[in-house]
Amino acid sequence: xxxxxxxxxxxxxxxxxxxxxxxxxxxxxxxxxxxxxxxxxxxxxxxxxxxxxxxxxxxxxxxxxxxxxxxxxxxxxxxxxxxxxxxxxxxxxxxxxxxxxxxxxxxxxxxxxxxxxxxxxxxxxxx
Amino acid sequence: xxxxxxxxxxxxxxxxxxxxxxxxxxxxxxxxxxxxxxxxxxxxxxxxxxxxxxxxxxxxxxxxxxxxxxxxxxxxxxxxxxxxxxxxxxx
Amino acid sequence: xxxxxxxxxxxxxxxxxxxxxxxxxxxxxxxxxxxxxxxxxxxxxxxxxxxxxxxxxxxxxxxxxxxxxxxxxxxxxxxxxxxxxxxxxxxxxxxxxxxxxxxxxxxxxxxxxxxxxxxxxxxxxxxxxxxxxxxxxxxxxxxxxxxxxxxxxxxxxxxxxxxxxxxxxxxxxxxxxxxxxxxxxxxxxxxxxxxxxxxxxxxxxxxxxxxxxxxxxxxxxxxxxxxxxxxxxxxxxxxxxxxxxxxxxxxxxxxxxxxxxxxxxxxxxxxxxxxxxxxxxxxxxxxxxxxxxxx
Numbered sequence: 001x002x003x004x005x006x007x008x009x010x011x012x013x014x015x016x017x018x019x020x021x022x023x024x025x026x027x028x029x030x031x032x033x034x035x036x037x038x039x040x041x042x043x044x045x046x047x048x049x050x051x052x053x054x055x056x057x058x059x060x061x062x063x064x065x066x067x068x069x070x071x072x073x074x075x076x077x078x079x080x081x082x083x084x085x086x087x088x089x090x091x092x093x094x095x096x097x098x099x100x101x102x103x104x105x106x107x108x109x110x111x112x113x114x115x116x117x118x119x120x121x122x123x124x125x126x127x
Numbered sequence: 128x129x130x131x132x133x134x135x136x137x138x139x140x141x142x143x144x145x146x147x148x149x150x151x152x153x154x155x156x157x158x159x160x161x162x163x164x165x166x167x168x169x170x171x172x173x174x175x176x177x178x179x180x181x182x183x184x185x186x187x188x189x190x191x192x193x194x195x196x197x198x199x200x201x202x203x204x205x206x207x208x209x210x211x212x213x214x215x216x217x218x
Numbered sequence: 219x220x221x222x223x224x225x226x227x228x229x230x231x232x233x234x235x236x237x238x239x240x241x242x243x244x245x246x247x248x249x250x251x252x253x254x255x256x257x258x259x260x261x262x263x264x265x266x267x268x269x270x271x272x273x274x275x276x277x278x279x280x281x282x283x284x285x286x287x288x289x290x291x292x293x294x295x296x297x298x299x300x301x302x303x304x305x306x307x308x309x310x311x312x313x314x315x316x317x318x319x320x321x322x323x324x325x326x327x328x329x330x331x332x333x334x335x336x337x338x339x340x341x342x343x344x345x346x347x348x349x350x351x352x353x354x355x356x357x358x359x360x361x362x363x364x365x366x367x368x369x370x371x372x373x374x375x376x377x378x379x380x381x382x383x384x385x386x387x388x389x390x391x392x393x394x395x396x397x398x399x400x401x402x403x404x405x406x407x408x409x410x411x412x413x414x415x416x417x418x419x420x421x422x423x424x425x426x427x428x429x430x431x432x433x434x435x436x437x438x439x440x441x442x443x444x445x446x447x448x449x450x451x452x453x454x455x456x457x458x459x460x461x462x463x464x465x466x467x468x469x470x471x472x473x474x475x476x477x478x479x480x481x482x483x484x485x486x487x488x489x490x491x492x493x494x495x496x497x498x499x500x501x502x503x504x505x506x507x508x509x510x511x512x513x
Contacts, residue, residue, distance in 0.1 A: 055300055
């Protein structure tokens with residue numbers, strides 16, 4: 001069991017990072033800390049995906065002088081997927097941070113509990 | 128080769144935990160920037176140079192800049208006569 | 219269930235009674251501490267609430283541990299890291315992409331070939347995700363001028379001479395490197411996204427060093443919209459064209475050309491340039507909107 005974990009240590013690291021990001025997202029009340037936590041979870045998932053595509057002792061998929069045998073190159077598909085993922089996670093981060101600025105401008109706090117309380121009061125007020 | 132890989136993985140996990148544990152917002156952003164630089168090095172080791180360039184340019188560059196600006200905007204809004212939050216972690 | 223809902227509703231009131239809560243604690247110490255006074259209702263709820271704030275991290279930790287163990291048990295079933303006999307490594311698609319990739323797409327960098335030719339539809343969707351994110355940030359921040367904010371927020375970044383001089387040296391190199399990465403997307407690692415991000419950070423550095431007005435001569439809000447719109451229209455047009463004739467061996471007027479030369483990979487080079495422009499403008503737009511709510 002331990003040899004498998006040792007062989008797949010990159011995937012184990014990705015799993016641990018995913019949990020660290022998850023805990024950061026869960027535990028911190030601060031909005032910006034949650035954005036960082038989500039980013040860590042993103043990159044952990046991408047690390048896991050890229051390590052699946054890696055094949056020992058092969059080159060990166062840039063064909064050199066017509067040596068196109070598939071045995072000499074790493075699996076290019078996960079790289080394509082993760083490239084798309086990285087750009088998407090930057091876009092999501094930008095939108096989240098824009099929302100954080102607007103929330104801060106209205107409630108003057110980044111602490112989620114206080115924001116809930118203000119929203120709660122507003123709903124009470126409207127009712 | 129093996130030692131670098133293990134060292135890198137440990138550093139990445141330590142940076143991840145450090146962002147979670149650190150109290151100050153600015154510190155956790157800087158650690159996050161270091162984390163994504165290490166991540167882009169690990170892409171390079173995993174034979175995916177495309178991802179290394181993109182993660183370095185986009186992960187360490189753009190998202191960290193946006194976070195720093197958000198923090199700066201929040202600090203400035205706080206000084207502009209808003210509810211006085213005292214210590215940095217408070218906001 | 220009703221009690222729980224009612225307890226939930228006023229737990230946030232407790233949240234702000236902590237100051238008063240501390241006196242209660244001192245009170246207990248003074249009165250010998252062991253004389254257990256009957257808890258008032260709010261005291262009981264406060265007790266539950268304090269339990270909640272103390273239990274929450276522990277529960278979160280346990281949940282994370284359970285998740286780690288669950289995922290680790292999945293990792294145990296994974297094939298050994300880097301082994302060549304895994305199903306994806308032996309599958310036909312990889313063989314097809316790597317071996318015929320260069321003839322069909324003309325791209326030396328197979329990943330660029332996969333992204334911009336075989337899986338062009340996915341990258342089309344991704345550029346529109348980036349466009350949607352830019353639109354969302356526009357909606358949220360553009361002209362959301364807060365009257366309370368100090369008027370001179372425009373001059374947040376007073377650029378000092380050190381920044382200006384290093385920027386004079388660095389920006390040409392950054393823009394050159396970014397355009398190199400964009401143009402060589404199909405030859406070496408890189409491509410539209412990373413090159414665009416590098417050019418975007420070059421523009422951001424220029425904006426920080428020399429202030430927004432000099433850049434506004436060429437990149438105002440109107441020109442920003444036109445640039446991004448034209449780039450995306452061209453990008454979608456070229457992709458639709460390559461869906462019908464060009465992808466996966468359909469004959470096309472853009473010959474893949476001799477691999478290795480810059481103008482060689484059929485449609486991949488113009489697509490890379492279009493994506494580079496979109497990403498550069500979007501990244502600069504994010505920065506401009508975040509600092510001063512207008513481009």
